[in-house]
Amino acid sequence: MKAETKGHHVVVIGAGFGGLQLISSLRGAGVKITLIDQRNHHLFQPLLYQVATTSLATSEIAWPVRHLLRARKDVTTLLATATGIDSHAKEVQLADGGTVPYDTLVIATGARHAYFGHDEWEPFAPGLKTIEDATAIRRRILLAFERAERERDADKRCALLTFVVIGGGPTGVELAGTIAELARDTLKGEFRNIDPAKARIVLVEATDRVLANFRPELSAYAGRALEKLGVELKFGHPVTDVDAEGVMIDGAKLPASTVLWAAGVAASPAAEWLGTAADRAGRVIVEPDLTAPGEPNVFVIGDTAHVSRGEGALVPGVAPAAKQQGRYVAGVIKARLKGATASKPFVYKNQGDLATIGKRAAVVDFGWMKLKGWPAWWLWGIAHIYFLIGLRYRLAVALSWLWIYASGQRSARLITQGGERE
Amino acid sequence: MKAETKGHHVVVIGAGFGGLQLISSLRGAGVKITLIDQRNHHLFQPLLYQVATTSLATSEIAWPVRHLLRARKDVTTLLATATGIDSHAKEVQLADGGTVPYDTLVIATGARHAYFGHDEWEPFAPGLKTIEDATAIRRRILLAFERAERERDADKRCALLTFVVIGGGPTGVELAGTIAELARDTLKGEFRNIDPAKARIVLVEATDRVLANFRPELSAYAGRALEKLGVELKFGHPVTDVDAEGVMIDGAKLPASTVLWAAGVAASPAAEWLGTAADRAGRVIVEPDLTAPGEPNVFVIGDTAHVSRGEGALVPGVAPAAKQQGRYVAGVIKARLKGATASKPFVYKNQGDLATIGKRAAVVDFGWMKLKGWPAWWLWGIAHIYFLIGLRYRLAVALSWLWIYASGQRSARLITQGGERE
Numbered sequence: 001m002k003a004e005t006k007g008h009h010v011v012v013i014g015a016g017f018g019g020l021q022l023i024s025s026l027r028g029a030g031v032k033i034t035l036i037d038q039r040n041h042h043l044f045q046p047l048l049y050q051v052a053t054t055s056l057a058t059s060e061i062a063w064p065v066r067h068l069l070r071a072r073k074d075v076t077t078l079l080a081t082a083t084g085i086d087s088h089a090k091e092v093q094l095a096d097g098g099t100v101p102y103d104t105l106v107i108a109t110g111a112r113h114a115y116f117g118h119d120e121w122e123p124f125a126p127g128l129k130t131i132e133d134a135t136a137i138r139r140r141i142l143l144a145f146e147r148a149e150r151e152r153d154a155d156k157r158c159a160l161l162t163f164v165v166i167g168g169g170p171t172g173v174e175l176a177g178t179i180a181e182l183a184r185d186t187l188k189g190e191f192r193n194i195d196p197a198k199a200r201i202v203l204v205e206a207t208d209r210v211l212a213n214f215r216p217e218l219s220a221y222a223g224r225a226l227e228k229l230g231v232e233l234k235f236g237h238p239v240t241d242v243d244a245e246g247v248m249i250d251g252a253k254l255p256a257s258t259v260l261w262a263a264g265v266a267a268s269p270a271a272e273w274l275g276t277a278a279d280r281a282g283r284v285i286v287e288p289d290l291t292a293p294g295e296p297n298v299f300v301i302g303d304t305a306h307v308s309r310g311e312g313a314l315v316p317g318v319a320p321a322a323k324q325q326g327r328y329v330a331g332v333i334k335a336r337l338k339g340a341t342a343s344k345p346f347v348y349k350n351q352g353d354l355a356t357i358g359k360r361a362a363v364v365d366f367g368w369m370k371l372k373g374w375p376a377w378w379l380w381g382i383a384h385i386y387f388l389i390g391l392r393y394r395l396a397v398a399l400s401w402l403w404i405y406a407s408g409q410r411s412a413r414l415i416t417q418g419g420e421r422e
Numbered sequence: 423m424k425a426e427t428k429g430h431h432v433v434v435i436g437a438g439f440g441g442l443q444l445i446s447s448l449r450g451a452g453v454k455i456t457l458i459d460q461r462n463h464h465l466f467q468p469l470l471y472q473v474a475t476t477s478l479a480t481s482e483i484a485w486p487v488r489h490l491l492r493a494r495k496d497v498t499t500l501l502a503t504a505t506g507i508d509s510h511a512k513e514v515q516l517a518d519g520g521t522v523p524y525d526t527l528v529i530a531t532g533a534r535h536a537y538f539g540h541d542e543w544e545p546f547a548p549g550l551k552t553i554e555d556a557t558a559i560r561r562r563i564l565l566a567f568e569r570a571e572r573e574r575d576a577d578k579r580c581a582l583l584t585f586v587v588i589g590g591g592p593t594g595v596e597l598a599g600t601i602a603e604l605a606r607d608t609l610k611g612e613f614r615n616i617d618p619a620k621a622r623i624v625l626v627e628a629t630d631r632v633l634a635n636f637r638p639e640l641s642a643y644a645g646r647a648l649e650k651l652g653v654e655l656k657f658g659h660p661v662t663d664v665d666a667e668g669v670m671i672d673g674a675k676l677p678a679s680t681v682l683w684a685a686g687v688a689a690s691p692a693a694e695w696l697g698t699a700a701d702r703a704g705r706v707i708v709e710p711d712l713t714a715p716g717e718p719n720v721f722v723i724g725d726t727a728h729v730s731r732g733e734g735a736l737v738p739g740v741a742p743a744a745k746q747q748g749r750y751v752a753g754v755i756k757a758r759l760k761g762a763t764a765s766k767p768f769v770y771k772n773q774g775d776l777a778t779i780g781k782r783a784a785v786v787d788f789g790w791m792k793l794k795g796w797p798a799w800w801l802w803g804i805a806h807i808y809f810l811i812g813l814r815y816r817l818a819v820a821l822s823w824l825w826i827y828a829s830g831q832r833s834a835r836l837i838t839q840g841g842e843r844e
Binding site for chain 1: 461462463479480481482484485486488489491492493495498499500501502520553554557564565568571572609611612613614615814815817818821822825829831833834835836837838
C-alpha cells in the first residue's frame with residue numbers, strides 16, 4: 001500500500017451494510033479511507049437464503065465492492081484478511097504480514113453462525129452466512145432429493161426426504177418456507193421413484209413461537225402460513241444432539257439427512273483483537289458512542305457490537321441497525337474533525353421487522369402498522385428490490401422473483417463444487 | 423432403480439448436446455430411456471468462457487437436466503457416475519456399485535481439456551470444460567488484479583498483470599478478447615495503485631493464425647480485431663513449458679501469473695470402457711453408423727467419437743455436430759425397432775462456424791456467406807440466445823448482454839470457493 005502522510009486516515013474493516021454505509025456517509029468529509037475485506041464482494045445477506053434455496057443466482061446478491069466504490073477516489077479497497085489490531089501503534093495487522101496504519105478505525109466484521117459449545121454439530125448442520133455457505137446448502141438440499149430417487153430402502157429414503165431447520169427466527173422461517181415450496185412446487189413431476197411433495201420439512205424452535213421478535217399475533221400468523229405450506233413446527237424443546245443420522249429433540253431421534261442451522265451467531269474476533277470485554281456471543285460491549293472501551297479511536301458497529309437499548313434489550317443484528325450505526329459513526333468522525341470532543345449516544349430507531357414465508361405470505365411489523373399475507377409479501381419484495389444496489393441487480397432479481405411467482409420455477413438449481421460424483 | 427422388464431431400454435450416458443438431442447428425437451418412439459449424468463445440469467458450453475470472464479452468472483448457462491425432461495415420463499434421470507460398461511451382460515457400471523441394464527447404449531460423455539503428455543502444466547494453466555473450471559478461472563483472473571493492486575515489486579506486479587491464453591481456437595480467441603475488455607473497460611477506474619488497462623493479454627498459437635477452421639480472411643480479421651482490443655498475438659511457436667512463473671515460448675520465458683489453457687481436449691474414457699480402438703485424443707473410432715466397432719448396440723456420439731468426414735478430415739467437436747449425431751442415432755434406433763437391419767451412414771452437415779471477439783466483433787462463416795464485424799456480432803448473439811433452452815434463461819442472458827453492451831459492466835465478478843484469505 002502506498003504510504004499516505006497527509007490527511008486523517010479512516011480504516012474500515014468489513015464491507016457489509018455497516019462499513020459501506022459509513023463510507024457513503026463520509027463522502028466529502030476530506031478524510032482518506034481504506035476499506036479492508038477478505039472478500040471481493042458486498043453480500044446482500046437478507047436474501048442469502050434465496051441462493052441456498054435455488055431462487056437467486058449467487059452473483060445477483062454479491063456485488064464487487066471495488067465497483068460499488070469506483071467513483072470514490074478517496075477510498076482504497078484492499079482484498080486482505082485482518083488478523084489483529086495494535087492499538088498502541090494504531091495499525092491493523094494483515095494475514096500476509098502487512099500492516100495498515102489508521103487514525104480512526106471502524107470494525108464492522110459481522111458475525112458467523114455459532115453452535116454455542118457444540119461445534120461438532122457444524123458438519124451436520126451447516127449455517128448460512130457466506131455465498132459458499134449458501135451454495136453448499138443448496139447442494140445438500142438438491143442432492144438429498146437426487147439420492148432419495150435412487151434409494152431403495154424405505155427408511156433411508158424417508159430420512160433423505162426429511163429436512164430439519166433449527167431456529168425459528170426470520171432465516172429459519174424463510175428457509176423452511178422456501179424448501180417446502182421447492183419440494184411441493186418447483187420439483188413437481190420431475191422424479192420417477194419419489195414424490196418430492198411428500199418431503200417432511202420440520203422447523204424446530206426452542207421457544208413457543210416463530211419470529212419471537214414480532215408481535216404474538218404476527219408470529220401466530222407466520223406459524224399458520226408455514227403449516228399451510230406443509231412445514232411441521234416443533235416448539236418448546238431445544239435440539240440436544242445433531243449427527244449424520246439426524247437430530248435429537250425431546251429425547252427422541254428425528255432421522256434426517258439434511259439439517260440446517262439458523263439458531264445462533266457469534267461475532268467475529270474483534271473483542272480478542274482489542275483485548276476488551278465481550279458478551280456471550282463474542283460481541284464487543286461498546287460505549288454509548290460505539291467506541292471500544294478505552295479506545296476512543298476505535299469504533300465497533302453492526303453484528304460485531306453489543307449495543308444496549310436499555311431495559312436489558314439489545315440493538316438487533318439486522319442490516320438497518322448496522323446502517324444506522326455506520327451513519328452515526330460517520331457523523332461522530334466528522335464532528336471530531338471539526339473539534340467536537342463528545343458525542344450524543346447512538347440511539348437505534350426500529351424501522352420495522354419484515355419476514356417472508358414462501359412466495360405469497362409475509363409479515364411486516366412497523367410498530368405503528370402491522371401487515372400480513374400477500375400485501376405484506378409485495379411490500380417485502382418491493383422494499384428488498386429497493387435496497388439492492390444498482391439497476392442491473394434490481395432488474396435481475398425482479399425478473400427472478402416474477403418468474404418464480406408466475407411459474408413456481410426456480411432458476412438457480414445448480415449442484416456445484418465437486419463431490420457430485422458419488 | 424426400478425426394474426423394468428417390458429419395452430426396449432435405451433440408456434444414455436451424458437446430458438450434453440448430443441445426449442439431450444437424442445432423447446428429444448426419441449420422443450414418442452415407445453422406448454424406455456434412462457439418462458445418466460454425474461452432474462445435475464446440462465451445461466451450455468459455448469458460453470462457458472463468459473462465466474470465466476464475469477459476463478454471465480453460473481446458473482444462466484447451467485440448467486437442471488431433470489427439469490428440462492420433466493414432461494418426458496418415458497425418461498428416468500439418474501445423477502450417477504458411470505465407471506464402466508459390461509457389453510456382454512449389457513449393463514453400465516456405476517461408481518456406487520450399482521448397474522443399469524440396457525438394450526441400446528448411447529455414450530455421449532464429451533471431453534476434458536488435455537495437455538498431451540504435460541499433465542504437470544494443469545495446475546498452472548487451467549482449462550475450461552465445467553462450471554467449476556469457469557469459476558476457478560474467474561477467481562484466478564480477478565485475484566490477479568487484486569494482488570497486483572497490493573504488490574510493491576514492479577516485476578511481480580507486471581507478471582500479475584500478464585494473462586497468457588494458450589490456443590487460438592474459438593475458446594482461446596473468446597477468452598483473450600473478453601479478458602482484454604474486462605481489463606480496459608469493466609475495471610476502469612476501480613484501482614488506486616495499478617491501471618488495469620495496462621494489463622498484457624497474450625494469445626499464443628502454434629500455427630500461423632487464429633481460428634484455423636475459418637477461411638484465412640476471417641482469421642486475419644479476427645487477429646486484427648484482437649489486436650485492436652489490445653491482445654498481443656504470438657504465432658508459430660508452441661509453448662514448451664508452463665510453471666508458476668509463466669510460460670516458455672521460443673526459448674524465452676514470458677512471466678505471467680495467469681495462464682489459461684485452450685489448446686486441446688481428450689475424450690472421456692469410453693474407449694477404455696469398451697476396450698476398443700481410440701485415436702490420439704482418446705476418441706472411439708466409430709463405424710459409419712456411429713456404433714462402436716463390434717458393438718452394434720453401443721453408439722458413441724459427440725466429442726467422445728472420432729467420426730471421419732473423408733479426406734482425412736474429422737467431424738469437429740462442436741455442439742451442432744453432437745446434435746446431428748444425436749438426431750441420427752435416434753433415427754437408427756427407431757428404424758431398428760421397426761425391423762431395419764442396416765442404416766445409411768452418418769453425414770455431417772456443417773451449418774457454419776461462429777466466433778466472437780469481445781463485445782462488438784465476431785466472425786461468421788456459413789460457407790455460402792461470410793460475415794464479420796458488428797453484424798456478425800449481433801447474429802452471433804441472437805443465434806446463441808435462440809439456442810438457449812427456455813424463455814427464463816433467454817431473458818436473463820439477453821439482459822446480461824445488453825447491459826454489458828451498453829455499460830461495459832459485467833455483473834458476475836464474484837471471487838468464490840475459499841482461499842481468498844491470503
